[in-house]
Amino acid sequence: MKKNEELNKWLWKWHFIAGLISLPFILIISITGVIYLFEGDYEGPRQKSIREVVVNGPPISFEQQWNIAKENAVEKPNAMIIPESETKATEFISGKLGHITSTFIDPYKKTVSGNVIPKHSLMYKARKLHGELLLGKFGTKIVELVASWMVVLIFTGLFIWWPGRGWQLKGFFIPRIRAGRRTFFRDMHAITGFWISILLLMVLAGGFPWTDVFGDNFKWFQKVTNTGYPATWNAKNLESDEAQNPIALDNMITIAKALELSGEVSIDFPKGKKGVYSVSNATPDLSAQKKYHFDQYTGKQLLKHNWRDVGVLMRGRMWVMAFHQGQFGRWNWILMLLTGIALATMSISALVSYLKRKQKGNWGVPLVPEQFKAGYGIVIILGILSIVFPLFGISLLCILLFDFIKKKRVTGSN
Numbered sequence: 074m075k076k077n078e079e080l081n082k083w084l085w086k087w088h089f090i091a092g093l094i095s096l097p098f099i100l101i102i103s104i105t106g107v108i109y110l111f112e113g114d115y116e117g118p119r120q121k122s123i124r125e126v127v128v129n130g131p132p133i134s135f136e137q138q139w140n141i142a143k144e145n146a147v148e149k150p151n152a153m154i155i156p157e158s159e160t161k162a163t164e165f166i167s168g169k170l171g172h173i174t175s176t177f178i179d180p181y182k183k184t185v186s187g188n189v190i191p192k193h194s195l196m197y198k199a200r201k202l203h204g205e206l207l208l209g210k211f212g213t214k215i216v217e218l219v220a221s222w223m224v225v226l227i228f229t230g231l232f233i234w235w236p237g238r239g240w241q242l243k244g245f246f247i248p249r250i251r252a253g254r255r256t257f258f259r260d261m262h263a264i265t266g267f268w269i270s271i272l273l274l275m276v277l278a279g280g281f282p283w284t285d286v287f288g289d290n291f292k293w294f295q296k297v298t299n300t301g302y303p304a305t306w307n308a309k310n311l312e313s314d315e316a317q318n319p320i321a322l323d324n325m326i327t328i329a330k331a332l333e334l335s336g337e338v339s340i341d342f343p344k345g346k347k348g349v350y351s352v353s354n355a356t357p358d359l360s361a362q363k364k365y366h367f368d369q370y371t372g373k374q375l376l377k378h379n380w381r382d383v384g385v386l387m388r389g390r391m392w393v394m395a396f397h398q399g400q401f402g403r404w405n406w407i408l409m410l411l412t413g414i415a416l417a418t419m420s421i422s423a424l425v426s427y428l429k430r431k432q433k434g435n436w437g438v439p440l441v442p443e444q445f446k447a448g449y450g451i452v453i454i455l456g457i458l459s460i461v462f463p464l465f466g467i468s469l470l471c472i473l474l475f476d477f478i479k480k481k482r483v484t485g486s487n
Contacts (some may be wrong), residue, residue, distance in 0.1 A: 079445045081233060086439045088229040091222045092423060098206070098219040100420050105203035107413035110399055110406060112196045123177050123187030126162050132180030136322045138163050145185045146176040155326060155338045162186045166339075204283060214464060217284035220277055221465035225458065227270050234263050255429040261422035269415045276412060279397025282390050286463050291390070300384030305376055308366050312347040316370035319343070325350050328372050335361050343369040357401050359391055 135153075142150050142165035150165035162177035175189040191197045198207070205212035236245055243249050246267075248260035266273075281287045295301035305311060329340055329352045336356025343349055350367040364378045380388070399406035431437045459466025 076232075076235060079442055080447075080451075082439060083441045083445055083447065084229045085233050086441050088226060088233060089437075089439055091226055091229075093427070095219045095222050095226065096420055096424060098215065099223065100417060101206065102203060102216065102219070103413050103416040103420065105199050107410060107417070108199045109196060109203055110410055110413070112200075115196055116194065120187075120189060123189060124162055124164075125160055126179045126181060126186060128159050129181045132159075133183050134321075134323050135163065135326055137183070138178040138180055139165065139322050141178055141183065141185065142176045147174050147188070147190070150176065150342065151344075152339055152341045155329060155340065157337075210285065213285050217281075217286060217462075218464040218468060220280060220284070221287075221458075221462035222468070223277060224274070224462070225465070227266070227273055230263070230266050231270055234267050255426055258422040258426040258429065262419045262426055265415050265419040265422070269412055269419075272408070272412045273416065275393060276397055276409070279393035279395075282394055287461075290463070291386075295384060295386050295390075298384075298386065300386035302384070302387055303378060303382050305366070306364060306378055306383075308341075308349050308351050311349050311366050311375055313343065313349050313368040313370055313375075315346050319369045320372045324372060325367065325369075328352075328367065329365075332363075332365065334363060349375060357395070359388070359395065 139150070139153070142153075142163075146165060146167050148167035150167050151169075152166040154164040154166070156163050162179055165176045165178065167174045167176070171192070173191060177186045177189070178184075179186040201207055204216060206215055208215065234245070246264060248264055249256050252260075282291060292301070325340060329338060332338075332352065334352070334354035335358065336354045338352065338354045341351040341353075348369060350369055350372075351364060352367070353364040354362060356362060360380045362380050366375045366377075367373065368375055383391075395401060396405060397409070399409040427437065455469065459469060
């Protein structure tokens, strides 16, 4: 493919400006992402005394454990995790999403073995720094804006990287070591970006569902196209036939165990007198995830959902989100670790390369011929990106407006 050199200069200019502005945020996102991958290794040893118990005599019933949890939890538990073995404490969960707390009950000592409040942990702060820069909703939008521009940086970077005068191994696929430090760091940035470009796009796809603007728009699109979770996935419009006494929690757990679900099995407790029990499992094999709803008085199964009942967009969304977090096994975890390290490396190498070429008193912004105008194809692509990523579109309009005012002032002064 023969390159349009003027277009290459124009794209290089905007790649340069966007990269320079985004660089500190990309470094924070990549480094905190790598740190958060070690959450299990960090939290595991610290929570071992809470999560593990010593078998000593017969355990008390789950009903009794639930009563102890209700008396000692920060909030009334709304769910529990079925222990995988006799040496595991029973986990009762309160709250949802970012407000979850867990109370662990030792069924042999008949006491609370401890509480886990994620928002008090260092890893929680790393996650918040990764997703919102510790700035709440405002920070989330900054991260979304940077992520949107990263998509543009990837595609413009690939165009700039594409050889215009024939293919060579050095300088395009492996860095030139003996061509000077500036060239070496330039190659490290460009070549690393080439090798991880597809992975970066997949990682970004897994991060966008957590964002405010894109995420909300995506949820709306799922709703209108009926490609999300079925309405009854979370027991909507399902009710128990109210009777005098609900079944004991132990009976419900016996029913749940009989389902032989893979992975971590949880039970959501009924909400009110007409609420239902909901049993679900969390497993890296997304296709094996299921959800059952039961009458709280009789234990009768009211509805069963499996992965095929979930809409195609939700299935895709859950897959890229799980991939983003390295949840598909060791290979996925290692791949995300290497991607995070590579992203940080290419960001630092870009900065070093820039500092080595930058002249004093000059930002070093690449020059573009004044007569150059972006074609309709570029305009259409930018329009599509602005619709898909609204914050990118707003920032692009601001840049164009600033550029227009600047030119007007220059013309007026002449």
